Amino acid sequence: MFADLDKSLKNILANEMPKDYFSPRNTLLSIYFCMPLDEDIKEKPALNLFLYDVRENLELRSSKWSVERYKNQDGTNPVSVKKPPPTMVDCSYFITSWFAKTSDDFPQQEHQLLGEVMKVLLRFPEIPEQYLHGSLKELDLPVRAACLRPLPTQSLGEFWQAMGGKPKAMLNYTVTIPVPIEDREVEFPLVLESTFHLQQQNSPGG
Structure with missing residues (x-):
């Protein structure tokens, strides 16, 4: 699922960023999903999306189950399946931009790219x-x-210290994905009709 999220983010950037960075025939910008270390970003210019934190979003926790109806292929014996709500999971990324240090203005180039990503x-x-x-x-x-x-x-300082003490401008980006709990489904027969039996009651003294 995390790999699918990475590919989804790559899709949105490749299609929505200015054509100066992406074009149908030429990709001018590399996208990485690794630790933000200069030696790991082989091809520049580049964006790096580092998944640094995964946790449940407790504010979006729900106790409401959903009910879905299914039929057999021949249309008989319909059943309902009761499913728990998905767990909402926050996936947080540090996004950094990287240019080769071949000119004095490479920090400005990185800031320009990061600003386009933010927009x-x-x-x-x-x-x-x-x-x-x-x-x-x-x-x-x-x-x-x-x-x-x-x-x-303090968390940012500790993070960059762990990365070698070379801080960079970054964006903090969080995506909340629904994670289904598939092993807790409950299946039960579907009630299609109800039968009522009416009985005539004799009047008193009748």
Whole structure:
């Protein structure tokens, strides 16, 4: 599922970024999903989307089950399947931009690219269906997204210290994906009709 999310994000960037970076015949920008280390970004210019945190979104937790109806191939013995709601999972990325350090203005180039990415992601509070890939598309459920969520300054400092102490400008981007709980389905027969028996009651003294 995480690989499908990576491909979905790559789809939205490749199709919505300015054509200076992507064109039908030529890809001028590489996209990576690795740790934000210069030695791991082989081809530049590049964007790197590092998945750094995965956790349940407790605010979106629901206890409401859904009921779906199914029929056999011959149309007989219809049944209903009761399914629990999906678990809503926040997948958070650090997005960084990378240019070769061949000119003095490479920091400005990185900032320009990061700004274009920000404008694209802010346009989509949900990832459009045409960009969803694999299992995310098959779910037929909205995939929400939020750009520029705040992070504690201390957490950022600790992160870059772990990366070698070379901080860069970054975007904090969170996508909330629905994860179905498939092993808790409950199947039961579907009630199609009800039968009522009416009995005449004798009047008193009759």
